[in-house]
Amino acid sequence: MSKSSRVLRCAILAFSNTLLCRSNPSWAIDDQNHYQEAVIEVEAHDPGSLNEHSLARECLLAALFFLSYVDIIDSRLDMAHRYLKQAYTIFQRGDKASFSHVEKQVLLWIRLLDARAVSAGGEGLFLSRDDEIEIIEPSPASFDAETDDTARSQDASSDDIEDVLFQVLYQPGIVFFQKVQSFMGRISKIDPWHRSRGTVEDEIEVMNIGASIASDLRSLYDQRPPLMDYAVAGKLSEPHISAHLAFTITRAFRTYLSNYYASKVHLHRVAYKHLPLTKEAADALAQIRKLAHQISSNLAPEDSLPVNMLWPLLMLGAEEQDEEEKVWIKAQIMRMEGVAGNARITAQVLEEVQARQQATKTRADIRSVMHSVFNSSFAIL
Numbered sequence: 205m206s207k208s209s210r211v212l213r214c215a216i217l218a219f220s221n222t223l224l225c226r227s228n229p230s231w232a233i234d235d236q237n238h239y240q241e242a243v244i245e246v247e248a249h250d251p252g253s254l255n256e257h258s259l260a261r262e263c264l265l266a267a268l269f270f271l272s273y274v275d276i277i278d279s280r281l282d283m284a285h286r287y288l289k290q291a292y293t294i295f296q297r298g299d300k301a302s303f304s305h306v307e308k309q310v311l312l313w314i315r316l317l318d319a320r321a322v323s324a325g326g327e328g329l330f331l332s333r334d335d336e337i338e339i340i341e342p343s344p345a346s347f348d349a350e351t352d353d354t355a356r357s358q359d360a361s362s363d364d365i366e367d368v369l370f371q372v373l374y375q376p377g378i379v380f381f382q383k384v385q386s387f388m389g390r391i392s393k394i395d396p397w398h399r400s401r402g403t404v405e406d407e408i409e410v411m412n413i414g415a416s417i418a419s420d421l422r423s424l425y426d427q428r429p430p431l432m433d434y435a436v437a438g439k440l441s442e443p444h445i446s447a448h449l450a451f452t453i454t455r456a457f458r459t460y461l462s463n464y465y466a467s468k469v470h471l472h473r474v475a476y477k478h479l480p481l482t483k484e485a486a487d488a489l490a491q492i493r494k495l496a497h498q499i500s501s502n503l504a505p506e507d508s509l510p511v512n513m514l515w516p517l518l519m520l521g522a523e524e525q526d527e528e529e530k531v532w533i534k535a536q537i538m539r540m541e542g543v544a545g546n547a548r549i550t551a552q553v554l555e556e557v558q559a560r561q562q563a564t565k566t567r568a569d570i571r572s573v574m575h576s577v578f579n580s581s582f583a584i585l
Contacts, residue, residue, distance in 0.1 A: 205306075209263035211245035214238050215270035222274045226545045242271055251293050257302040265291055265310045272317050277545035279582045285326050288318050292329040300338055311339050312382060319385035320515070320583040322392045324571065331389030340382050366449060373445075373453055376429035381460040381512075383424055387467045390417055395474045397571055414475030418484070421467060428464075432457050436495070451502065455510065458495045462516040465491045469519040477567045481523065492520045493529065500536065508539040514550060515584050521554045522561075522570065530558060546582055553577065 205212055217238035246267060254261040268291040275284035291314050295303075303311070315330040322328035330339070392398060394410050401410065434440055435457035440450040468488035472481060481489070496517060499509055509517070514537065521533040534555065540547040553570065556577050560568040574581040 205259070205263050205266065208259065209267070211242060211249070211267045212263040212270075214242035214245060215267035215274075218242050219270040219274050222277055223545065226277065226541070239271070239274060242267060246271065246287070246290070251290065251297065254294055255298050255302075257299075257304055257307070261294065261298070262304065262306050262310070265294060265307055265314070268294075269310055269314050269317070272314065272321075276317060276321060276583045279546075279578075279580050281321065281324055281326070281581065281583070284317075284321055284583075288314065288321060288326065289329060292318075295330075295335075295339075308339060312378070315339060315382065315385060317583075319388040322389050324574075324581040324583045325397055326583075328389035328392065331386050336383060336386050340379050366446065369445075370449055370452065373431060373449070374456060377432065377435075377453070377457050377460050380424070380428055380432070381463060384460065384464050384467055387417060387421060387424075388470070391467065391471050391474050395571075396569070410475050414471055417471055417475075418468070421464070421471070425464065428461075429457075432461065436461055438498070455499055455502070458499050459510045459512050459516075462492050462495045462513060465489075465495075466516040466519040469523060473519075473522065473567055477569075485523075489520060489523055492516045493524075496520065496533075496536065508541075508543055509536055511540065511543040514540060514544050514547065518550060518554055518570070518584055522557050522567075524558075546584070549578065549582065550584055 207213075215238075221238055246264070249260070249264055254264065268287045272284045272287040272291070275281070275287065291311070295311060311330070315335075318326060318328055318330040322331065329335075390413075394413050395401075399410075400406050431440075431453075435454045438454060440454055441447075442450075445453075465488040468485055469492070472479075472485040476482075496509065496513060499513065503509070517533055517537055521530065521537075524530050524533060534551050537547050537551040537554070544550070553573055556573050557568045557570055560573065571581050
C-alpha cells in the first residue's frame with residue numbers, strides 16, 4: 205500500500221522515526237519532515253470523495269492511524285483528536301458495505317486509539333454501541349484477503365494452517381477486547397472533564413449511570429469467549445494446540461481480561477471516587493494483579509508486558525496499597541518503554557498520584573495530576 209501512496213508512506217516514516225527517537229536516545233535529531241509532509245498530503249484529500257471503496261481510502265485511513273498515534277505519543281492531543289475525527293467522518297460517510305477487511309482492521313486500530321484518547325479529553329466518536337456493531341468483525345473467517353479456494357488448498361502449508369488456527373482462536377478475544385473499549389468511552393464521559401459534577405443532582409445521575417455501566421460490564425463477562433477461561437488458567441497445551449499458539453493466545457487473553465477488570469476499577473474511581481472500594485472493584489484489582497504476574501512470569505528477561513497492559517497497570521497502581529507491589533508495578537511500566545512511547549511519563553504520573561493519595565487519604569484524579577505536573581494530559585498507550 206505504501207508503495208502506491210505518498211500520504212501513507214510519509215505517515216509510516218513519521219511513525220517509525222518517532223518510535224526510534226523514543227527507544228534509542230542516540231538516534232539522530234527528531235526529524236519532523238516526514239510528519240509535516242504527511243500532514244500536507246492528508247489536507248489535500250477530500251473526505252467527500254471517499255464514500256466508496258478505493259485504494260486511496262484504505263491508504264488515507266491507515267495514514268490517519270499512524271498520524272494519530274504519533275500525535276498521542278508526542279502529546280499533541282488536539283491534532284490527534286482532529287485526525288481521529290477525520291477518520292470517523294470517512295467511516296460515517298462511507299457505504300458500510302464497501303469497507304474492505306483491510307479498512308475494518310485499520311478502523312479497529314483507530315478505535316483502540318480513540319478509546320485511549322477519550323480519557324485525555326477526546327470525544328470517543330468510535331466508541332458507540334452502533335459503531336461497535338458496524339466495525340467489529342463477527343467472524344474470524346470473514347476477511348476477503350483470498351477467495352480462490354483452489355489456490356488456497358494448493359498453497360496451504362503447515363505455517364498457513366497455524367496462522368488460520370490462530371485467527372480463528374484469537375478473533376473472539378479481539379471482539380471481547382474491542383467491546384471493553386466501548387466502556388472506556390462510557391466511563392470517561394461521566395468524569396469531571398466531560399460533564400458537570402459536584403451537585404447532589406449530578407452525583408445521583410452519575411451513580412445511576414455507573415450502576416448501568418456496571419450491569420453491562422457483568423453482561424459482557426457472561427459473553428466472554430469460551431476459550432478465555434482455559435487460556436487464562438494456562439490450560440492451553442499440546443497436543444490440543446502448539447506451544448507457540450498456546451503462549452500467544454494465553455498472553456493475549458490474559459491481557460484482554462486485565463483490561464476488562466481495569467474498566468471496573470476505572471468506573472469506581474470516576475463514579476464513586478469518594479467511596480471505599482466495593483467487593484467487585486477489590487476483586488477486579490486482585491484479578492489484574494494475578495494476571496499481570498502470570499504474564500510476567502512467562503517472559504524472557506529482555507521482554508516486557510504487552511503494550512495493552514499499560515492501562516491495567518495504571519489502574520492497579522492507583523489503588524495498590526502494598527509497597528512491594530507498587531515497586532513491582534512501576535518496574536513493569538518502565539520495562540515497557542520499548543513498546544509504549546509514554547511508559548516513563550506514565551510511571552512518573554502514577555508515582556505522583558500515589559504520593560498525593562497517601563498525603564490526602566483521598567483519590568487523586570489522574571488527569572488533574574498530569575496537568576499539574578506536566579501542564580498537559582496524554583493518552584495511556
